[in-house]
Amino acid sequence: MSYNKEMLYEFIRKGTEKYIANDKIDPQLFNELNVKRGLRDKNGVGVLAGLTSVSAVISTKTVDGQSVPCDGELEFRGYNIHDLVEGATAEKRFGFEEASYLLLFSELPNKSQLEEFEAILGALRRLPTNFVRDVIMKAPSSDIMNSLTRSILTLASYDTRANDTSKENVLFQCMRLIAEMPMLAVYAYHAFNHYERDDSMYIHRPDPNLSTAENILRMLRPDMKYTELEAKVLDIALMLHMEHGGGNNSTFTTHVVTSSGSDTYSVMAAALSSLKGPKHGGANIKVIEMMDNLKSTVSDTKDEDEVRDYLKRLLHKEEFDKKGLIYGMGHAVYSLSDPRERVLKSFVEGLAAEKGRQDDFELYALVERLAPEVIAEERKIYKGVCPNVDFYSGFVYSMLNIPNELYTPIFAIARIVGWSAHRMEELVNVDKIIRPAYKSVAEKREYKPIGER
Numbered sequence: 001m002s003y004n005k006e007m008l009y010e011f012i013r014k015g016t017e018k019y020i021a022n023d024k025i026d027p028q029l030f031n032e033l034n035v036k037r038g039l040r041d042k043n044g045v046g047v048l049a050g051l052t053s054v055s056a057v058i059s060t061k062t063v064d065g066q067s068v069p070c071d072g073e074l075e076f077r078g079y080n081i082h083d084l085v086e087g088a089t090a091e092k093r094f095g096f097e098e099a100s101y102l103l104l105f106s107e108l109p110n111k112s113q114l115e116e117f118e119a120i121l122g123a124l125r126r127l128p129t130n131f132v133r134d135v136i137m138k139a140p141s142s143d144i145m146n147s148l149t150r151s152i153l154t155l156a157s158y159d160t161r162a163n164d165t166s167k168e169n170v171l172f173q174c175m176r177l178i179a180e181m182p183m184l185a186v187y188a189y190h191a192f193n194h195y196e197r198d199d200s201m202y203i204h205r206p207d208p209n210l211s212t213a214e215n216i217l218r219m220l221r222p223d224m225k226y227t228e229l230e231a232k233v234l235d236i237a238l239m240l241h242m243e244h245g246g247g248n249n250s251t252f253t254t255h256v257v258t259s260s261g262s263d264t265y266s267v268m269a270a271a272l273s274s275l276k277g278p279k280h281g282g283a284n285i286k287v288i289e290m291m292d293n294l295k296s297t298v299s300d301t302k303d304e305d306e307v308r309d310y311l312k313r314l315l316h317k318e319e320f321d322k323k324g325l326i327y328g329m330g331h332a333v334y335s336l337s338d339p340r341e342r343v344l345k346s347f348v349e350g351l352a353a354e355k356g357r358q359d360d361f362e363l364y365a366l367v368e369r370l371a372p373e374v375i376a377e378e379r380k381i382y383k384g385v386c387p388n389v390d391f392y393s394g395f396v397y398s399m400l401n402i403p404n405e406l407y408t409p410i411f412a413i414a415r416i417v418g419w420s421a422h423r424m425e426e427l428v429n430v431d432k433i434i435r436p437a438y439k440s441v442a443e444k445r446e447y448k449p450i451g452e453r
Contacts, residue, residue: 029441039436044332046247049436050255051429053077054103054421057245059333069384072334076243077106085236085343094211094235096242096414097121100178103243103421104171122208124179125215128158132187132203140191144409145276147188149269152177156265163263167427173264174420181416182212185409186219192405213238216413220402230400233351237396240340240389241411243418245333250274250281254419258426259434271419272412281408281415284394286327288404291363291395293320301363304370311367311374328391329371340389348392355399364395 003011030037039047058073074081076099084102088095101109101117109117135154141147155177156162161169187203194201202222206215213235217226246255253274257267275281297319298306313319314326331338345368352361372385397407 025441033439033441035439040332046332049252049434050246052246052422052425053106054418054425055243055245057247057333059335069335071337072331072339072386074244074339077102079108081240081339082343085239088239089232089236094213094232096212096235096238099239099242100417103417104174104424118211119208120175121179121212122206122210124176125183125206125208127180127183128155131155131158136184136187137191137195140188140195142192142196142405143276144185144188144192144405145272145281145412147192148181148184148409148412149272151184151188152265152272153269155180156263159265162265165261165263165427167424170264170424170427174416174423177264177268178416178420181413182206182216182219185406185413186216189220189403189406189409193403211235212413216410217400220406227354229351229354233347233396234400236347237344237393237410238414240344241393241414243415243421244340246422248280249277250415251418251422254422255426256434258423259430259432261433264423267423268416268419271416275412275415276408281411283327283388283390284397284411285404285407286321287391288394288398288407290314290320290327291360291367294367295363301359301366304366307363307366308370308374311371312378315374315378326367326371326375328387328394329375330385331388334386334388335384337386338388341387341391344389344392344396348396351396351399357399360395364392 027037029035031042036047039049041047054077056073056075056078058075059069060067061070062068076084079102084095084099088098097118098109098114100121101114131151131154135151136147139147139150159173183206190202193199200222202219204219204224206219210218211231214226214231216234217231218224244251246252250271254267254271257270262270278286294307294310295301298310300306310319311326315324317324348364349358349361352358368387368391371387375381375385393411394407397410402410
């Protein structure tokens with residue numbers, strides 16, 4: 001039987017109708033059968049699926065035997081993220097590499113250990129000969145996350161020990177990918193910008209003596225220039241995004257794929273595929289788009305009543321993308337405050353002043369204050385709502401002139417450190433494949449010969 005395009009499209013249309021109708025499961029069954037949908041209970045609390053010493057995400061405390069919300073805290077190997085950022089800032093140095101050492105090796109480095117680690121990362125910031133030409137520039141795409149995933153999977157072809165999952169080899173592979181990620185992301189953007197937008201091509205080599213944050217700005221900008229404050233704020237953003245517990249979607253994916261015995265490149269590709277989803281790593285772009293829509297819709301962005309009305313219309317699906325969401329507000333774990341947002345905000349105002357964008361900062365601060373009030377008024381919620389790290393991170397990237405296409409890849413450049421730490425932890429502690437159960441709710445049916453259907 002032959003077919004044409006019209007027949008194919010019609011088959012797909014009817015098939016889609018069938019699987020939508022037949023795959024729909026009554027949401028009430030999850031409660032009746034006590035099934036934790038998405039590994040979360042009806043209050044949104046995650047089901048404990050493992051133990052980790054990599055980091056801790058704290059949002060509640062016990063008072064008189066009851067669990068009550070508290071200001072959020074994030075700890076890397078027991079160290080408060082605020083203290084790690086503050087320590088690096090007070091000593092006027094970059095903190096991403098120090099925090100990376102901590103996550104990988106479970107201890108803070110001394111001066112000589114940090115210098116050695118930084119020197120090794122600097123030496124590893126090299127891609128295979130002609131890799132940029134043959135892989136990155138070969139099929140440019142506006143979806144830099146897909147380009148990143150393709151590049152990492154292709155790097156496996158250049159590694160003679162790609163499938164060696166010995167702990168020493170996995171550590172080496174992880175460190176090399178941490179060093180290479182900024183190059184893979186920035187070069188992929190430049191290839192897209194050149195071939196798809198007909199703009200100039202810039203392929204600047206990283207400087208082994210510079211930090212990760214400095215090298216990102218150096219490689220991204222045509223003149224390779226940046227201010228100290230720009231590099232410092234980007235460094236802090238990388239620190240805040242590099243790890244967030246074992247339960248977030250991409251890190252749990254890292255554990256799951258590692259538990260199957262797969263290689264490092266496949267594990268990181270799977271984690272990247274998870275992170276690119278707009279429900280996980282793409283939210284900061286939506287914040288920027290939402291704020292642009294607000295500025296084009298509200299006549300006076302300093303008028304609290306007008307801004308409040310706009311936020312209400314967002315919730316009523318009358319503005320922006322009609323999804324009924326105020327992007328950058330709310331978090332699966334935090335309810336009173338997201339510690340990453342608080343730390344980042346403390347540096348945002350200074351960058352806004354340097355960039356002449358104080359009015360934008362004031363608007364963000366206004367929305368940050370009003371949105372939780374509006375959500376509480378308009379929605380029945382089981383816990384408090386606070387701004388999350390995505391609320392300000394997109395604003396930071398826009399002030400750094402980082403193109404939208406790189407927002408989520410910047411997240412990935414940071415988070416691959418956490419993925420690496422969790423991959424190694426899984427290899428050290430667990431020898432069983434992660435395999436949760438799904439309960440079937442399909443009715444039994446009797447098979448009929450094709451002529452009787």
